[in-house]
Amino acid sequence: MKNSTSQIPAPTAAPMQPETPIGAGPVPRRRKRSMLVLGVLVTLVGVLGTSMLVRSAGDRVDVLAIARDVPAGQEITAEDLTTAALPNDPALTPVKASEKASVIGRRATAPLHRGELLTDGQFHGGKTLPAGQELVAVEVQRGAAPIDALAPGDQVKIIATQGKDEQVSKKGPAPEEIDAQIVKVGAPNASGAVVVQVSVAGTDSSLLAARAATGRVAIVLASKG
Structure with a gap:
């Protein structure tokens, strides 16, 4: 006869219990009070900062x-x-x-x-020209005016020039000059000519416009002091 051996089941390991950290417990009441005070201070600082910004904006x-x-x-x-x-x-x-x-x-x-x-x-002190003054546009050819040196307000002289086929005589009368003030200087076109707007006396505006139409004028810049 065979001997029957009874098998005893192995003991089951008990589940491990998490260790309770030493000193763990409710937050102390003193720490809660400190955090509450800190929150109140932060709120007060924010309110004061906003008030200062509003006040500075009003100034x-x-x-x-x-x-x-x-x-x-x-x-x-x-x-x-x-x-x-x-x-x-x-x-x-x-x-x-x-x-x-x-x-x-x-x-x-x-x-x-x-x-x-x-x-x-x-900017110029007034929207309109002074009394007795009129605005005239004068186109000057390349080299007939110191364009780079001209600026609004400059006092200039506008002189009629000779044509290419005309000879300049030293014995002849001096070319007539028209006093003017620069109002605006345009940009050079493809050929280098520049349109300059000037303010002149009303008694000279028609004469200057007629001369400007010929394209034979030069601008001389007076001393700026």
Whole structure:
């Protein structure tokens, strides 16, 4: 007879229990109170910062700035201007935005560049010519005027020149001169000729226009001092 052997099942390992960290427990009441105080302080700082920003914004003033480049002598349009908010500083003297209507139509006395503030000295003092003055456009050929040196406001003399086939006589009368003031200097065309707008006395405007129509005039720049 075979001996029957009874098999005893192996003991089952008990599941491991996670260790409880030493010192773990509810957050101390003192730590909660400190965090509450810190939160209140952060809120107060935010409120004070916002108040200061609002107060500083109230001290700002709207002024005029240049929205796009404007050549010297060109009329200023509404599209050339924009507004900017600046601190009300007595050391700054830009034109206020409320004066925009009085600036439109005036001529720039110097090139205006995008992004810069507009000041009183950057445009002509009036929209119209002085009393007794008239505007005449004069086209001068290449080499007949110091174009690079001319700027709005310059005092010049406009002189009738001889034709290519005419001889200049030293014994003849001196060419007549017409006093004028530069208003705007155009860009050279393909042949190098430039149209210059000048302000002259009303008594000389017809004569100058007739001379300018011949294309035989020269511009002489007077001393700028």
